[in-house]
Amino acid sequence: MSGESTTRTAPRSGGGTSSGPVGGRTGQRLSGVAVALGLVLFLGGFGWAALTYRPYTVPTSSMSPTIHAGDRVLAQVVDGGEVRRGDVVVFTDKTWASNAPVVKRVVAVGGDTVSCCTDGRLTVNGKQIEEPYLPEGSLAEIKNFPTVKVPEGRLFLLGDERQGSLDSTAHLTDAASGTVARGAVKARVDAVVWPMNGMLGRPTGFETLGTLSQPGPLPTIGWMIVAGTVLVLGGGAYGPIAKRVSRRPRPEPAGAR
DSSP states (O other), X not given: OOSOOOOXXXXXXXXXXXXXXXXXXXXXXXXXXXXXXXXXXXXXXXXXXXXXXXXXXXXXXXXTTTSOTTOEEEEEEOOGGGOOTTOEEEEOOTTTOSSSOEEEEEEEXXXXXXXXXXXXXXXXXXXXXXXXXXXXXXXXXXXXXXXXXXXXXXXXXXXXXXXXXXXXXXXXXXXXXXXXXXXXXXXXXXXXXXXXXXXXXXXXXXXGGSOOOOOOSHHXXXXXXXXXXXXXXXXXXXXXXXXXXXXXXXXXXXXXX
């Protein structure tokens, strides 16, 4: 028969194999790996956080301006023996509050001698302490604050709002002279998460007296959760995006019929 047949054979892909699902097999595999890895990071981050941190709402302004009344904080669960000078800790003591945790800053540990004040500064073991976390323009000075020798295994704690805080200075007449047992500490505050003020600054004024606590793993946990979210969303979106791209009409080559 004369004339050209209009039936054409569909082109074969390289190697004679099918192109597979939308986006190609390699793309589908990579997207699956991304989703799986993302889930591991996302769930692992939340699991790590659940084991390491506890949320607390601070009810008073005694830690202002570091932590304001109503702020939500994340506190790393630690043993009392891990507490260092300058740490903001959560503890329970029935002589301070009946059934509620208390948030204060540790300014002296067992064996320290603490007094106030010299030139408006807190003094620990005879050294004046720089406290940049205090309210701007305020002094550390507290009236009627005698020199206190902190017993071993105990802590002396103050609020950052020195004039209005019911801290160790308000309990000086107690049997423990205002100190709290290390074992009463439940956690160490790492960050203010609502509002999102971020990680607490390191209390460098106490460095001359000894080693400071290191920040907890919260930044690493945060990056794990963010990276996991990105991978899950990116891997999940690959299929729909590839499908949409494959549906776009392709221009015919010049002279084609």
